[in-house]
Amino acid sequence: MTDTRANPPRFSLTRRRALSAGVAGGIATLALPGILRAQPAPVKLGLIHPVTGALAFSGSQCRKGGQTAIDDINAAGGIKSMGGAKIEPIYGDAQGRAEIASGLVDQMAEAGVSGFTGCFSSTLGLAATQTAAKYNLPFSIDSGITDSLTTRGLKNVFRMFPNASSATNDGLATLEAINKAAGSPAKTVIIVHEDSDFGTGAAKLLNAKLPGIGLTVLSTIPHATPTRDFTNIALRIKAEKPDIVMMSNYQNEYVLLARTLVQQRVDLVAMYSLLGGGFNLKFAKEAPTVAEGMMDFNQWYNPRNPAALAYRKRMEDSGATFTWELLLGYFAVKFLADGWERAGSTDKDKTIAALAASTYSDHFMPYGPTKMVDGQNINAHCVALQMLGGDMKVIWPEQFADAKPVYPRPKA
Amino acid sequence: MPPLEIILPALVNGVLTGGVYALIALGLTLIYGVLHIVNFAHGSLLMLAMYGAWLLVAHFGIDPYLAVPILAAVMFVLGWGLYAGVIGRISRGEDRAILLATLGIAIVLDNLALVIFTGDTRNIETDYSFAMIEMGPLLISVPRVISFGVALACAALLWAFMTRTDTGRAIRAVARERDGARLVGIRPERIFALAYGIGVACLGVSACLLLPTFYVSPQVGNVFVLVSFTIVVLGGMGSFPGAVLGGLIIGVTESLGGLFLGESLGPIGISLVFIAVLLLRPTGLFGAAR
Numbered sequence: 210m211t212d213t214r215a216n217p218p219r220f221s222l223t224r225r226r227a228l229s230a231g232v233a234g235g236i237a238t239l240a241l242p243g244i245l246r247a248q249p250a251p252v253k254l255g256l257i258h259p260v261t262g263a264l265a266f267s268g269s270q271c272r273k274g275g276q277t278a279i280d281d282i283n284a285a286g287g288i289k290s291m292g293g294a295k296i297e298p299i300y301g302d303a304q305g306r307a308e309i310a311s312g313l314v315d316q317m318a319e320a321g322v323s324g325f326t327g328c329f330s331s332t333l334g335l336a337a338t339q340t341a342a343k344y345n346l347p348f349s350i351d352s353g354i355t356d357s358l359t360t361r362g363l364k365n366v367f368r369m370f371p372n373a374s375s376a377t378n379d380g381l382a383t384l385e386a387i388n389k390a391a392g393s394p395a396k397t398v399i400i401v402h403e404d405s406d407f408g409t410g411a412a413k414l415l416n417a418k419l420p421g422i423g424l425t426v427l428s429t430i431p432h433a434t435p436t437r438d439f440t441n442i443a444l445r446i447k448a449e450k451p452d453i454v455m456m457s458n459y460q461n462e463y464v465l466l467a468r469t470l471v472q473q474r475v476d477l478v479a480m481y482s483l484l485g486g487g488f489n490l491k492f493a494k495e496a497p498t499v500a501e502g503m504m505d506f507n508q509w510y511n512p513r514n515p516a517a518l519a520y521r522k523r524m525e526d527s528g529a530t531f532t533w534e535l536l537l538g539y540f541a542v543k544f545l546a547d548g549w550e551r552a553g554s555t556d557k558d559k560t561i562a563a564l565a566a567s568t569y570s571d572h573f574m575p576y577g578p579t580k581m582v583d584g585q586n587i588n589a590h591c592v593a594l595q596m597l598g599g600d601m602k603v604i605w606p607e608q609f610a611d612a613k614p615v616y617p618r619p620k621a
Numbered sequence: 622m623p624p625l626e627i628i629l630p631a632l633v634n635g636v637l638t639g640g641v642y643a644l645i646a647l648g649l650t651l652i653y654g655v656l657h658i659v660n661f662a663h664g665s666l667l668m669l670a671m672y673g674a675w676l677l678v679a680h681f682g683i684d685p686y687l688a689v690p691i692l693a694a695v696m697f698v699l700g701w702g703l704y705a706g707v708i709g710r711i712s713r714g715e716d717r718a719i720l721l722a723t724l725g726i727a728i729v730l731d732n733l734a735l736v737i738f739t740g741d742t743r744n745i746e747t748d749y750s751f752a753m754i755e756m757g758p759l760l761i762s763v764p765r766v767i768s769f770g771v772a773l774a775c776a777a778l779l780w781a782f783m784t785r786t787d788t789g790r791a792i793r794a795v796a797r798e799r800d801g802a803r804l805v806g807i808r809p810e811r812i813f814a815l816a817y818g819i820g821v822a823c824l825g826v827s828a829c830l831l832l833p834t835f836y837v838s839p840q841v842g843n844v845f846v847l848v849s850f851t852i853v854v855l856g857g858m859g860s861f862p863g864a865v866l867g868g869l870i871i872g873v874t875e876s877l878g879g880l881f882l883g884e885s886l887g888p889i890g891i892s893l894v895f896i897a898v899l900l901l902r903p904t905g906l907f908g909a910a911r
Contacts, residue, residue, distance in 0.1 A: 261732070263840050265740025404885045432884035435844045437835075440634040440762075441879045444627045460742050461836055468744075468834075472751050473760055487742070495744040498751060530741060 251297035255317035257327035262305035274538025290553040307336035314340040323555035326541040331355035351541035359584035369544040371589040377414045380506035385422035395452035395478040403458035404431040411457040439469040452478040463487030478617040500596040502618040508533040512611040517573035639872020640769035646852035646864040648823030654859030655816035661723040664842025665730035670828030671837040685832040692825035700821025704814040734839035768830035857908025
């Protein structure tokens with residue numbers, strides 16, 4: 210028999226159905242508080258980066274790395290020692306301005322965050338961490354490199370990654386080793402750096418230390434950010450004939466300087482940067498003539514760890530340009546979450562104590578478990594990278610290398 | 622004191638760079654001359670044009686120099702459309718509202734670029750990217766010479782258009798005396814849209830000229846816009862010859878300032894020349910007193 214009515218009822222109430230529904234409803238009502246109790250409160254995490262303004266690309270990359278870490282942690286069951294509490298991100302755009310970064314910390318502290326990661330640049334990080342110290346909230350630095358982030362006696366600030374001193378010392382020792390291995394073809398250096406905290410600090414360190422590895426500094430050339438044209442600097446470099454140009458600047462200026470040096474046919478043994486802002490895979494793809502053979506001492510993954518290669522593939526498959534900022538954003542969050550895991554709560558003092566004693570080793574960076582001394586992981590190290598055949602290869606230290614250095618650079 | 626072998630190339634480089642600055646400033650000065658407002662969206666529209674040029678290279682393999690007419694036309698239509706569809710409607714003839722409308726467009730474009738292209742920096746490499754003309758110790762970049770030539774040719778064309786054609790005369794008439802122009806049958810609203818379109822088309826050309834030697838990012842407009850404002854004021858607001866000469870002066874000052882004062886302190890040179898010119902000629906080099 211068929212129902213011929215235009216709108217047949219989808220559900221008809223019978224006594225049996227009414228009873229079943231009542232019983233089921235009662236059970237659900239009784240069980241609801243239990244279910245609610247089983248859902249621990251989410252842990253709010255503040256991620257502060259410059260995602261607009263001149264530093265937008267790098268800041269966005271750090272944020273993206275952080276997002277993927279939060280996704281991974283939540284997908285794996287959240288903070289287990291806290292009953293599977295999920296991490297709830299709160300994003301802030303510091304716009305490249307220190308006062309905004311500081312203001313965001315205040316706002317997020319009001320919003321109840323249990324910790325922070327950020328802020329890509331050292332200048333932003335210095336302001337934000339100082340403000341976070343007011344609230345005693347743990348702060349996991351991602352790519353801020355300046356030493357002073359962790360040397361101001363702030364107990365709440367931690368950095369899993371190398372600081373400027375360590376990157377400079379390791380970077381110079383590596384340059385010395387590569388140069389010696391090739392028969393010491395390089396004797397002189399010109400330093401080109403951007404003129405804020407990051408570049409000026411690096412240049413000062415280089416000036417002090419390069420003579421110690423047998424390299425004479427011919428000149429130190431600062432420049433503003435942004436700089437529209439590097440022809441003058443290239444001409445000066447060409448006139449002084451150094452063997453190596455060491456550059457310490459942000460992405461746009463890094464690319465522009467490198468391009469101008471190649472254009473002006475400046476013959477060099479190497480273009481070597483410490484934490485070069487524009488040294489990335491996209492640069493290799495878009496400007497292969499310029500990029501080929503360039504060297505950088507920087508944060509990178511351990512290419513011999515399959516998990517690292519899988520992470521890179523995953524990010525590239527998602528359409529992201531794979532850069533070191535992604536790694537740092539990712540592990541800054543993972544490190545902080547590991548602190549909450551170890552502390553078993555978001556209690557500020559317990560978390561800070563857990564981070565200070567942390568031996569976090571579930572990562573694929575080219576170093577072992579973390580060992581914090583005054584908030585700085587003293588086990589962290591950068592590696593030497595070189596653009597070879599359109600890809601970034603680790604060339605030093607040998608235990609992590611996936612290619613041999615091409616040094617000296619082929620003539621222009 | 623830097624050696625002569627550096628000063629001479631720096632001077633040449635400054636002149637060549639100044640040519641492109643001049644073209645960017647020409648669009649700005651034209652818009653100011655006719656609409657009597659500073660186009661705050663100028664930098665953002667330049668950025669948009671540079672992304673357009675980059676897309677044509679990266680996805681369609683069209684050389685940036687060959688893309689000049691395409692992008693000039695597209696940017697002209699965009700500029701016209703922006704004025705006719707947004708700025709003119711919002712402002713209702715009020716200068717303050719035009720100013721705010723252009724500022725609003727800048728904010729929207731900057732953020733759209735961030736969403737669509739991310740904050741990433743893009744580059745291109747062409748067959749001639751590293752081509753150089755050797756003249757003794759001088760190594761002159763071929764793309765810069767081409768950019769300079771095309772920029773000056775565009776400036777000359779624009780000047781001829783403004784002085785030799787009826788439309789150009791109509792634009793000048795509206796710039797000089799809006800009500801008078803209306804009385805002789807010129808429709809100022811159409812001229813405003815036309816002037817805005819031509820100003821923005823200049824950015825289309827500038828974008829193609831910049832791309833072979835520069836990068837593109839959502840902030841790239843800011844790198845050029847301040848210097849363009851300086852050129853426009855220096856040359857005399859609304860003056861074509863002023864924009865060209867101002868561009869060249871700023872290009873050379875920037876280059877030599879960087880050389881003598883260092884790249885950090887170099888930009889002071891631009892400000893010093895700017896202040897000096899305004900002290901001696903408050904209307905700018907070619908500006909007429911009102």
